[in-house]
Amino acid sequence: MTNDKPEPSPARPAGSRKTLLAAAAITVVAVAGVAAMAFGGLLKGRPAGDQACEAAVATAKRIAPLIKGEVAALTPATAPLRLPDLAFEDGTGAPKKLSDFRGRTVLLNLWATWCVPCRKEMPALDGLQAKLGSDAFQVVAVNIDTRDPEKPKAFLTEAKLTQLAYFSDQKAKVFQDLKAVGRALGMPTSVLVDGHGCEIATIAGPAEWDSADAVKLIQAITAKAAAGL
Known part of the structure; x- marks a missing residue:
């Protein structure tokens, strides 16, 4: 008989999972920061980062x-x-x-x-x-x-x-x-x-x-x- 059930994925080490979660959190914070800067620039009527004016x-x-x-x-x-x-x-x-x-x-x-x-x-x-x-x-x-x-x-x-x-x-x-x-x-x-x-x-x-x-x-x-x- 053949085993039709897929083999279970090997368990991922707890330390690796924590590292991925931390990296994801940092990415979310960075993206939110960039978005806030861009939105702030638009509210002032100029592109974000343009300080010439x-x-x-x-x-x-x-x-x-x-x-x-x-x-x-x-x-x-x-x-x-x-x-x-x-x-x-x-x-x-x-x-x-x-x-x-x-x-x-x-x-x-x-x-x-x-x-x-x-x-x-x-x-x-x-x-x-x-x-x-x-x-x-x-x-x-x-x-x-x-x-x-x-x-x-x-x-x-x-x-x-x-x-x-x-x-x-x-x-x-x-x-x-x-x-x-x-x-x-x-x-x-x-x-x-x-x-x-x-x-x-x-x-x-x-x-x-x-x-x-x-x-x-x-x-x-x-x-x-x-x-x-």
Whole structure:
């Protein structure tokens, strides 16, 4: 007769079983720790382990006393936020990204010819670029007209706005990308961005960007950045 019953598995030593249980417990604790760190990072609006934007929050706190007068509507960053790497085109149709401006402070502005406050604000943006535009600072005004691509160019020419480089996104995806992180609630929208692509301050609506208040604010940001502090 043959024995159809499977042979019993050899007993595993008690010490080996305890070792396996201890290893499993350590693994669970490690996974839980990683998950908690990742979740904590998401709650702060940034990837876990990304500390580059902490400096932008410190800058926002430092320049808060200068957010007054013509730029009083700016909201300084209170939590680290790296902006999406927004994609658009320059005046020749060549692709550009926000990351192309790394290393300098940027005033990112979204505008359109159908937006009356935008049109009124453009001369001030042009004036700010004329006063402070350099390797340390640039106004990046991105047009989001979705129909006639020649209309915004004609507007800039007619208004004699010659200091601003022309950037555009005919799909207006830049607006949707900023909206997705809570930084585009209307038009115009402007975000002060540090050299790492992190938010310093945001404003929904126009501002007198070539005013003494705005110039002093930008100078305070760029001077500190140039000093590497």
